[in-house]
Amino acid sequence: MELKNKIIAKAPARICLFGDHQDYLGLPVIACAINKYMTIEGEFNSDFLLHFNLNDLKKIISININEDLKVIKKGDHIRAVIKTLRAFGCYINLGMDINIHSDIYINAGISSSSALTVCLVNFFIKAFGINRTVNNELIAEIAYKSEVIEQGGSGGKMDQYSIALGNTIFLETGSRFSYKVIDIGFDSFIIANSGIEKNTDGVLKELKYKAIGAIRKVQKINSKFDILKCTNEEVESYSGLLDNESFTYFKAAVENHHITLKALKEIENSKTNIRLLGELMNSHHSILKNKLKITVPVIDKMIDAANLAGAYGSKIIGSGCGGSIVVVSNIKNEKKIMKSILNAGAIDVSKVKISKGIF
Numbered sequence: 001m002e003l004k005n006k007i008i009a010k011a012p013a014r015i016c017l018f019g020d021h022q023d024y025l026g027l028p029v030i031a032c033a034i035n036k037y038m039t040i041e042g043e044f045n046s047d048f049l050l051h052f053n054l055n056d057l058k059k060i061i062s063i064n065i066n067e068d069l070k071v072i073k074k075g076d077h078i079r080a081v082i083k084t085l086r087a088f089g090c091y092i093n094l095g096m097d098i099n100i101h102s103d104i105y106i107n108a109g110i111s112s113s114s115a116l117t118v119c120l121v122n123f124f125i126k127a128f129g130i131n132r133t134v135n136n137e138l139i140a141e142i143a144y145k146s147e148v149i150e151q152g153g154s155g156g157k158m159d160q161y162s163i164a165l166g167n168t169i170f171l172e173t174g175s176r177f178s179y180k181v182i183d184i185g186f187d188s189f190i191i192a193n194s195g196i197e198k199n200t201d202g203v204l205k206e207l208k209y210k211a212i213g214a215i216r217k218v219q220k221i222n223s224k225f226d227i228l229k230c231t232n233e234e235v236e237s238y239s240g241l242l243d244n245e246s247f248t249y250f251k252a253a254v255e256n257h258h259i260t261l262k263a264l265k266e267i268e269n270s271k272t273n274i275r276l277l278g279e280l281m282n283s284h285h286s287i288l289k290n291k292l293k294i295t296v297p298v299i300d301k302m303i304d305a306a307n308l309a310g311a312y313g314s315k316i317i318g319s320g321c322g323g324s325i326v327v328v329s330n331i332k333n334e335k336k337i338m339k340s341i342l343n344a345g346a347i348d349v350s351k352v353k354i355s356k357g358i359f
Contacts, residue, residue, distance in 0.1 A: 015191065021207055022173070024156040036103050039119070193323070193324045194302060196296055211249045232254070274330075311328065
């Protein structure tokens with residue numbers, strides 16, 4: 001193996017445009033990578049240790065390359081990646097001095113942890129090679145297995161695949177897993193951080209449990225039920241057969257699925273109606289707020305401020321109960337909208353563009 005002096009890898013953040021809280025149900029999502037990046041830079045050393053300088057967290061971690069890694073604490077993304085890479089045939093057999101830094105909002109709904117995981121996978125494959133044909137799908141799959149399977153995470157595949165593949169994608173997350181790159185008709189958004197840190201895994205775990213539980217109750221009533229084919233009329237036929245909470249989560253899943261499919265249909269038109277996409281985004285957010293109840297007061301104020309200032313559509317991003325929002329607007333209203341969001345309590349507002357993915 002030929003050693004390079006310095007290895008550099010970058011991975012973008014991601015935003016979910018349509019389909020929040022759908023991928024763990026095997027339902028499709030529309031997500032895109034954005035130009036905020038996790039960056040990892042490293043050089044080889046001679047002491048058989050991986051020295052990680054986590055600049056943004058002001059933290060240093062050292063890992064022996066021969067550590068057995070049988071038991072890994074949840075949230076230890078670095079060790080989880082190393083262990084998963086070994087299973088895929090990437091063996092880290094030399095020490096390195098590694099710097100990690102990022103301009104991605106941390107714990108704020110734009111997938112800083114998944115960006116770290118994807119970036120680590122890409123970085124180590126660049127440095128040490130792997131006994132596989134390397135492509136972005138492989139990097140996404142290893143990252144998914146590291147973050148979700150190895151650590152018992154509650155999410156689906158959206159984060160890792162949208163980050164690794166880049167662009168905007170329609171991702172089928174169920175048993176017929178597939179994806180396609182789509183052109184949404186515009187290339188920039190406004191995102192804003194509420195400053196309220198969220199309990200990603202806790203929120204996902206609770207909502208996943210409730211949504212899957214509701215769908216299983218429906219399947220007990222109707223063994224042939226298929227949520228992918230469920231109509232709004234069929235949903236209502238279960239209203240008297242489920243308890244109120246189960247019916248709410250069941251209906252929310254189906255309605256969000258329909259919104260995602262409507263958005264895809266509009267996107268695939270020869271000329272996308274951005275105003276209509278904004279209206280669909282508002283409808284999606286309404287379900288996230290009023291049925292899944294994942295907003296907090298400052299998020300509500302930020303959304304209201306954006307829409308009153310002329311946004312086409314706005315929604316919370318990520319697991320919820322804190323984090324960030326995404327806003328779609330025309331260019332002439334952007335400055336007014338950004339100022340209004342800051343006045344509503346956001347700690348940071350940025351204009352972002354769609355990213356091509358990892359490099």
